[in-house]
Amino acid sequence: MLHSYYDTAIIGGGATGAATAFELAHYKLKCVLLEAKAECGFGVSKANSGIVHGGFHYSAKDTLKGRLELRGNRLFHELAKKLDFEFYPCGILAAAFSETEMEQIRKLHQCGLANGVEDIELCNRERMLELEPKLNEAVIGGLYVPHAGTVEPYSYVFSLIDTAKLNGVEVKTNFEAVSIEMKDDLWTIKSSENEIVQAKYIVNAAGLFADRVSRIAGAEEFKISPRKGEEYLLDRLSDARPSKIIFPVPSAHSKGVLVIPTAGGTTMIGPTADIVEDKNDNRTSAEKQKEIFSLASNMVSGVSVRDLITSFSGSRPVIEGKEDFFIAPSSKVKNFIQAAGIQSPGLTASPAVAEYICELLFANGLQAEKKDKFLYPEKVPVLRKMSAEQAEILYRKNPEYANIICRCEMISEAEIRAAVRKGHTTLDGVKFATRATMGRCQGGFCSLKIMHIIADECGCAISDIMKNEKKSVVISGVAGDLQYEKN
Amino acid sequence: MKRIEFDTAVIGGGAAGLSAAAKCAENDLKTVIIERENRTGGVLNQCIHSGFGVHYFQTELTGPEYALRLADKLKSSDVEIMLGASVTAIAENNGKYDLTVYSKTHGVFIITTRTVILAMGCRERCRGNIGIPGERCAGVFNAGFAQQLINTEGYLPGSKAVIVGSGDIGLIMARRLTWSGVKVECVVEIMPYPAGLSRNIAQCLEDFSIPLHLAHTVTEICGRERVEGVKIAPLVNGEPDLQQEKFIACDTVLFSVGLVPENEIARLCGIELDPVTKGAKVDGNLMTSKAGIFACGNVLHVHDLVDFVSQEAERAAVSAVRLCKGTLNAADDANICAAEGVRYVVPQKFSSACGGKFFMRSTFVADTAQLTVKNINGEVIFSKKLHYVKPAEMLTFELPPINSIGAIATLEKL
Numbered sequence: 001m002l003h004s005y006y007d008t009a010i011i012g013g014g015a016t017g018a019a020t021a022f023e024l025a026h027y028k029l030k031c032v033l034l035e036a037k038a039e040c041g042f043g044v045s046k047a048n049s050g051i052v053h054g055g056f057h058y059s060a061k062d063t064l065k066g067r068l069e070l071r072g073n074r075l076f077h078e079l080a081k082k083l084d085f086e087f088y089p090c091g092i093l094a095a096a097f098s099e100t101e102m103e104q105i106r107k108l109h110q111c112g113l114a115n116g117v118e119d120i121e122l123c124n125r126e127r128m129l130e131l132e133p134k135l136n137e138a139v140i141g142g143l144y145v146p147h148a149g150t151v152e153p154y155s156y157v158f159s160l161i162d163t164a165k166l167n168g169v170e171v172k173t174n175f176e177a178v179s180i181e182m183k184d185d186l187w188t189i190k191s192s193e194n195e196i197v198q199a200k201y202i203v204n205a206a207g208l209f210a211d212r213v214s215r216i217a218g219a220e221e222f223k224i225s226p227r228k229g230e231e232y233l234l235d236r237l238s239d240a241r242p243s244k245i246i247f248p249v250p251s252a253h254s255k256g257v258l259v260i261p262t263a264g265g266t267t268m269i270g271p272t273a274d275i276v277e278d279k280n281d282n283r284t285s286a287e288k289q290k291e292i293f294s295l296a297s298n299m300v301s302g303v304s305v306r307d308l309i310t311s312f313s314g315s316r317p318v319i320e321g322k323e324d325f326f327i328a329p330s331s332k333v334k335n336f337i338q339a340a341g342i343q344s345p346g347l348t349a350s351p352a353v354a355e356y357i358c359e360l361l362f363a364n365g366l367q368a369e370k371k372d373k374f375l376y377p378e379k380v381p382v383l384r385k386m387s388a389e390q391a392e393i394l395y396r397k398n399p400e401y402a403n404i405i406c407r408c409e410m411i412s413e414a415e416i417r418a419a420v421r422k423g424h425t426t427l428d429g430v431k432f433a434t435r436a437t438m439g440r441c442q443g444g445f446c447s448l449k450i451m452h453i454i455a456d457e458c459g460c461a462i463s464d465i466m467k468n469e470k471k472s473v474v475i476s477g478v479a480g481d482l483q484y485e486k487n
Numbered sequence: 488m489k490r491i492e493f494d495t496a497v498i499g500g501g502a503a504g505l506s507a508a509a510k511c512a513e514n515d516l517k518t519v520i521i522e523r524e525n526r527t528g529g530v531l532n533q534c535i536h537s538g539f540g541v542h543y544f545q546t547e548l549t550g551p552e553y554a555l556r557l558a559d560k561l562k563s564s565d566v567e568i569m570l571g572a573s574v575t576a577i578a579e580n581n582g583k584y585d586l587t588v589y590s591k592t593h594g595v596f597i598i599t600t601r602t603v604i605l606a607m608g609c610r611e612r613c614r615g616n617i618g619i620p621g622e623r624c625a626g627v628f629n630a631g632f633a634q635q636l637i638n639t640e641g642y643l644p645g646s647k648a649v650i651v652g653s654g655d656i657g658l659i660m661a662r663r664l665t666w667s668g669v670k671v672e673c674v675v676e677i678m679p680y681p682a683g684l685s686r687n688i689a690q691c692l693e694d695f696s697i698p699l700h701l702a703h704t705v706t707e708i709c710g711r712e713r714v715e716g717v718k719i720a721p722l723v724n725g726e727p728d729l730q731q732e733k734f735i736a737c738d739t740v741l742f743s744v745g746l747v748p749e750n751e752i753a754r755l756c757g758i759e760l761d762p763v764t765k766g767a768k769v770d771g772n773l774m775t776s777k778a779g780i781f782a783c784g785n786v787l788h789v790h791d792l793v794d795f796v797s798q799e800a801e802r803a804a805v806s807a808v809r810l811c812k813g814t815l816n817a818a819d820d821a822n823i824c825a826a827e828g829v830r831y832v833v834p835q836k837f838s839s840a841c842g843g844k845f846f847m848r849s850t851f852v853a854d855t856a857q858l859t860v861k862n863i864n865g866e867v868i869f870s871k872k873l874h875y876v877k878p879a880e881m882l883t884f885e886l887p888p889i890n891s892i893g894a895i896a897t898l899e900k901l
Contacts, residue, residue: 232618305618310613310614388587392595404523408751441610445610472712476643476644478641479642484665
């Protein structure tokens with residue numbers, strides 16, 4: 001049995017856990033992040049809408065999530081300069097199509113003003129159509145929030161993890177905590193594979209499974225009920241791509257179905273918001289597809305099912321009976337910080353959530369000095385964003401940059417190799433790190449080439465490569481394994 | 488950046504590109520083929536079954552044999568073949584075209600050319616494109632991808648499969664999987680008739696007793712990490728009847744749900760596309776809306792037989808040759824449109840003085856149908872009785888010279 005000792009163990013490698021690891025990496029501490037899935041960000045975060053919200057949905061005075069969203073928004077603008085993830089600061093337009101909705105918009109405007117959101121603008125119909133000519137002409141007015149945008153949630157998580165690792169944080173994937181016990185002021189965390197990690201402090205950032213982690217540690221009892229959202233992705237040549245994120249007027253449980261110009265260049269419509277029983281339910285449905293296309297078409301022109309590339313779903317980890325985040329030291333056990341119920345706007349808030357978690361750790365006795373030096377990983381050049389002249393210069397340094405593997409998203413062999421070398425050894429890992437297979441052919445042409453590159457880098461067989469989790473085998477065997485039996 | 492000049496640049500080295508380049512070279516054009524993969528032949532390389540070449544080579548060949556014969560034609564020519572090279576953009580430059588090319592061996596450079604022949608072929612529509620609900624587990628493949636896995640790499644995609652869509656690749660794969668020991672549970676087709684050729688239904692499904700469920704759809708793909716099964720249901724009034732939904736256990740799902748011409752670079756350089764074929768709109772010379780850019784093969788419209796691809800590619804090549812030599816007759820003044828019963832007609836333009844040769848597809852299945860072409864005044868200028876009409880089989884017809892700037896084609900069940 002392996003034993004390793006740490007000052008802090010973060011359970012969960014989604015946006016919250018990764019941002020916390022990044023924050024703690026600034027201190028002279030020994031930290032570990034434990035992720036149950038094959039790679040970080042493979043839980044809630046990968047299916048996130050990728051919005052950096054504008055700070056006008058919740059009161060920063062009355063709600064924790066409102067306060068952290070506002071702070072997170074500001075931190076995102078800073079982080080995007082330092083870290084290697086896509087951030088598209090396009091702004092938000094919330095559109096009203098009736099007087100009742102306009103009433104709501106005025107409330108959101110007031111909320112934004114009270115929160116101190118900069119440059120927030122209440123718009124009439126003409127102004128709305130000027131800001132976004134693709135809006136349905138039936139729009140009667142709305143709200144414009146310029147300092148908001150979209151990110152690729154997975155590359156955000158990956159960049160936090162890469163930076164944390166570079167600064168000494170250890171990351172253990174496929175580590176599912178099955179028992180958590182405290183003895184002599186030291187937590188012992190055991191994985192399903194019997195690996196043991198010991199730590200003085202625990203941060204529970206386990207997303208959909210934060211209730212289970214809390215329970216097995218003897219901390220608070222609560223129930224995370226998954227609120228599922230389906231998303232539909234449209235081709236980068238879709239006429240529906242707006243210049244700003246288009247929001248409807250929100251309902252009690254959701255900000256509604258949005259039309260999102262993704263940071264990667266495609267258009268995404270969604271998400272729905274439905275409570276489901278099963279935390280692992282990632283199904284999409286014909287019914288929700290119809291609903292989303294209809295709602296999105298009502299807001300902007302050019303939405304067509306013909307441009308559909310793919311769809312997916314993910315669940316927001318909502319604490320039953322509570323809409324706000326639950327971030328606090330446990331009142332039942334020592335040295336255990338809860339970061340549960342981080343539903344929307346959890347991604348936006350994550351840098352601020354991480355700051356807050358660190359404050360709580362320090363307030364609860366964790367002692368550490370800031371490091372003198374903090375390192376940032378070198379950014380991997382992105383071929384898609386380069387002119388041919390720039391690509392030519394890059395080619396001279398590394399010819400693999402001129403070998404386009406994913407034709408739809410224009411991803412080169414060099415970028416894929418860089419991703420694998422960072423530890424993304426699954427097909428989904430490479431996809432989320434590079435965008436390869438994320439385009440219109442959905443990997444029909446390049447999956448095999450990518451598998452060859454992974455196999456080459458890792459020295460493994462092609463049949464050892466998984467889509468994501470342990471049993472997600474892509475290739476079952478070699479020709480000749482099975483026999484043809486004539487009936 | 489390096490710049491290389493040619494008379495014609497052929498984008499794509501599959502059946503269309505090789506056939507077009509051979510014809511260009513025969514006529515002394517300085518020709519280059521730009522091919523993404525590390526060998527020519529395109530999808531023919533993975534089509535190891537026979538049935539190719541009966542029209543074009545007057546003998547039945549396998550896909551790789553057909554590709555080899557085309558490649559042999561080029562051996563004695565001066566055609567330059569750039570492998571592992573991708574064209575990322577086409578831009579106009581003083582009556583010529585600049586192609587931006589990326590290649591690991593040749594670098595990043597520009598090809599300047601008088602004419603361009605688009606021969607990029609097509610891609611498979613995938614599960615995501617048609618919005619099939621359910622989980623996003625491993626074990627879901629495009630049929631062509633699975634074909635590549637088995638035939639060119641020697642890997643198996645799974646052990647028990649359901650095939651969605653009865654396109655030709657799906658049918659061929661039903662047989663291929665069966666021969667490889669993979670149990671094919673069934674083929675599920677959303678339309679009330681098969682999408683593939685009749686001979687493939689007989690030889691790939693019936694001969695192996697593989698059930699074909701017509702007018703059925705997949706209502707859910709099940710399985711968390713790897714496929715565990717699919718739910719299928721019959722369509723009633725266009726909607727799946729969930730009362731009759733049933734579960735079929737399998738570990739693999741193949742999609743053969745249509746092909747889409749790979750026209751993104753054409754679209755980005757401003758070439759006008761046909762919304763139905765998703766290929767360029769062309770005239771009788773197979774010239775697109777950009778003078779000097781021609782299109783042929785599956786990037787123009789999806790063909791049933793590679794032989795017709797080769798013939799069409801030669802026709803585009805002859806036009807490129809004529810343009811380079813200043814003898815291209817560009818008097819294509821008439822439009823032809825598809826109406827009732829006709830899904831599309833290619834080319835979309837022709838010369839009213841010369842008439843033209845056309846490919847078309849029907850929208851229905853019938854033993855006999857009447858093709859009628861009228862001019863814009865409603866006068867019948869051509870009619871023909873057609874047999875065994877179905878959307879899966881391409882139809883051809885020729886028009887005589889007409890005294891009108893427009894023609895409308897209709898197809899009626901008899």
